[in-house]
Amino acid sequence: MDLPFMKELALEAGEIGLKHFGRVTKHYKKDRSIVTAADIEIEHLILKRIRGRYPSHGIVAEETASSSAHSGPHMWAVDPVDGTQAFSFGFPFWAISIGFLENGAPTKGVVYQPAIDEMYSGDRGGVFLNGQPLGPAEELPLDQDSYLMVPESLHNKYKYSWKGDCLSLGSVAAHCAYVARGCAVGAISRAFIWDLAAGAALMEPLGIHSRYLDGREINWPELYGGKRLPAPCLSAKPGHWPSIAACFHQWETE
Template sequence: MNYSKELKVAKQAAKEASQIIRKYADKASFDIKLKGKNDLVTDADIASEQKIIEILTGEFPEDQILAEESNQKSSLPSERIWIIDPIDGTTNFAHTFPAYCISIALWENKEPKVALVLEVAHQELFTAVEDEGAYLNNERIQISENDNPGSSLIGTGFPYKDLDLVDNYLKLFKRMMEKTHGVRRPGTAAWDLCNVACGRFEGFYEYGLSVWDVAAGALIIKEAGGVISDWKGGDNWLFGQRIIAGNKSIHAFLMEQINESFEEKELTN
């Protein structure tokens, strides 16, 4: 199926939402509310999401919507559904610290078909359509071929809501510091996944993620030649909150290190 219209509309939605976010950022004046422990929402999140939904539903009124600040769901239907994160990296945005992203994905028959991640501060536009490759600002991208952990740069995210596994996480973090070239934590999982897709990171791991954090970035990684899974190597990464991504070798390395750092019951929800 041709998804060129869907990608075009997603780009327009991201462009207009980005303009809204940048206006808020330029004024550095917005209300910040606390949804939960260390979980923020700003006026810009809400305004951006409303604009994206308005544009998508205007063009595709029959499609369903799953969005961070509204229309949340615990599973996917077989029908077409747009999965939206209006600002991934809201804490960064609230502190005027780049990076922060718009993430938009179209899933159909419970599979990703179209993906877009726009890093707003630097205007990096990552896109992918199933079986058509992955792109950064219209230039084809692919994952790193480096299969040596010792010379690999790894991305991750720090837990901020669920702190029950912090001790194990720090154990894993120490392993990464010892066994890799370095670990980075930009603070936006959508962009982290895109950094794997374009070869800046060799791999990425995190727990405590939500569906809208990974729905777009995962397709971009796959279309760039990468591997993505949950912490046990399975397919429960969309709603499973635990994710590993990278090239084949680094993905296997990360899964091994994770399995040695966490107990069996902690590898899944």
Template sequence: MHPMLNIAVRAARNAGTVIVRAFEQLDKVEIEKKGTNDFVTSVDLSAEQTIIETIRKSYPNHSIISEEAGELKGEDNDYQWIIDPLDGTTNFVKGIPHFAVSIALKVKGKLDQAVIYDPIRGELFTASRGKGAQLNGFRIRVKQHKELSGAVLATGFPFKHKQHTNAYLDIFKALFTKTADMRRAGSAALDLAYVAAGRVDGFFEIGLKPWDTAAGELLVIEAGGLVTDFSGGHGHAKSGNTVATSSRLLKEMLKDMRPHLGEALSK
């Protein structure tokens, strides 16, 4: 295992321990509202601190971008860690056991290492640039589904971007009528990991943040898939409008999404 991936795994497992311990005593978790339909808990902050401390112990000069702490500049900006300490906070708060720790490393602007860890199921998804993707040490691959018929897609509702509700529902309807079924489980990181593992055939969501998608993007790519914006370009890192699937299914998904995008989502 790459030494930096090894540290990411250690950080994710340490954070997972914090999260599981708190999940067993949810009544003691402090919850704050940080925006419309957006929550942060004391556990997000504790898990984040654990990750940052684990990384900084080995790489004190690296830069870090994290959901709660924001951008923490280091002396070496060639190495940038992108962290979501608890992706699926609403699930966590409600006692739904579906959430994950997401950690990615960019080297000179390119995704290089990735970890998504589901502490409830003990599932560790990892990827290193050019080395493939694994689940608990076993190689995983994106399903090379040829058409929407028979496919199961994952998605997330635009709960932070309700101005896009009508466009989203039109896209949902266009895809749903052609697929076997859709899933909305509440963690974009795990949705992307599940695409990489072939558990779902594709994924789309509006307005995600880099910490939601960075690790999952590398997992999907290293598992043989593609990650694009809603027009098939590379604007997803900026817009957060993300599609992840196999190369064959991507064409089908984008074709059915295109008529419903409008100017705001065609990025």
């Protein structure tokens, strides 16, 4: 399994996304989340390519959820348009998110933002932005100017005492990419495996760990069935992780 294949997939998917971008008809799923023709077309392309090349691998994807998930050692986690709401309203920070997990852990990831032409790719051998290596970002002190990537529902579902700046772009995968890049000190989410797996694979080689806010490690295989993370997750460097986590005191359940 190689990153060039994943990057080719993301580029093909991006072309489809750009074809639809700005000309979107929204539909609502049973959970009231938005789906568009681009989501369906891109997911069909990616799943067809993966199944054709790696027929024994499992796949969990947003629009088909657990229909092809399994408990084997090789699993793909695919979000055809991460940030569909942003995409449908014309914001450019949506992403194609393709993650690969081996033996229950994310090991390879591609996050591609077609509207701004930023391709993040990586594995344990290195992480890249448009082909240029990203090194571990300097661990700066946390202060009022520090950016934390957060859900758009932060004000409704969290009680927090974070004194820095909060930013939401509407895409968990994009949030992870910007943390990997060093633009933000961390990211909080309570998403699905297809939102987070690729980003986790990009962040981990750079020393950025993803754990639940209570400190528990993520059990990735328990998410293969398409369930939302059971608790909020924080991705940050070890030196920042406890200080950021301590600022978020309660999760308001849905």
